[in-house]
Amino acid sequence: xxxKRVTKATRITSFVIMVASFAIAIIxxxxxSADYSWQQPHSKVLPTGDLEWAPKEFEFIKGxxxxxxxxxxxxxxxxxxxxxxxxxxxxxxxxxTGKAKQCSGIHTYVFKRGVVYYGKLFTKDRGRQSGEPxxxxxxxxxxxxxxxxxxxxRRRFNHRCLFRKGCHARTDDP
Numbered sequence: 479x480x481x482k483r484v485t486k487a488t489r490i491t492s493f494v495i496m497v498a499s500f501a502i503a504i505i506x507x508x509x510x511s512a513d514y515s516w517q518q519p520h521s522k523v524l525p526t527g528d529l530e531w532a533p534k535e536f537e538f539i540k541g542x543x544x545x546x547x548x549x550x551x552x553x554x555x556x557x558x559x560x561x562x563x564x565x566x567x568x569x570x571x572x573x574x575t576g577k578a579k580q581c582s583g584i585h586t587y588v589f590k591r592g593v594v595y596y597g598k599l600f601t602k603d604r605g606r607q608s609g610e611p612x613x614x615x616x617x618x619x620x621x622x623x624x625x626x627x628x629x630x631x632r633r634r635f636n637h638r639c640l641f642r643k644g645c646h647a648r649t650d651d652p
Contacts, residue, residue: 548590554578571597586616591624
């Protein structure tokens with residue numbers, strides 16, 4: 479009977495050690511310990527116990543292949559490879575046509591700043607489309623890729639309009 483107790487205790491101990499080893503291996507694996515923005519602290523605790531907002535400055539990162547999107551002036555028949563020939567729609571948008579609709583694979587999709595994108599994005603293949611380690615699919619914006627406002631347009635821009643219902647003024651130009 480004591481032999482069975484020893485055997486059972488040995489099995490349980492072996493199982494616990496195996497599970498702990500597996501958990502340590504998973505946690506230390508680079509794919510599972512990736513630093514995503516939502517895993518980073520965006521505030522700091524002051525000596526008084528209050529929190530102070532401390533966001534990380536935006537960093538424009540692009541991958542090996544870049545596609546540009548400008549909802550206002552883009553054309554889905556364009557190649558999307560440059561700021562001067564952007565698409566109107568993202569390939570995952572149900573309203574995409576032409577070359578934009580045909581695009582797939584790993585790309586950085588750069589949306590023009592200051593332009594509102596009214597489409598809805600749904601991943602093709604029900605979410606099975608993804609990047610590779612070190613080369614993810616990115617949806618971002620380039621601080622340089624934005625509309626230029628002429629001096630007269632700057633004067634007419636009404637900042638109070640931003641908070642009124644039905645007002646469509648928008649800009650990120652200082």
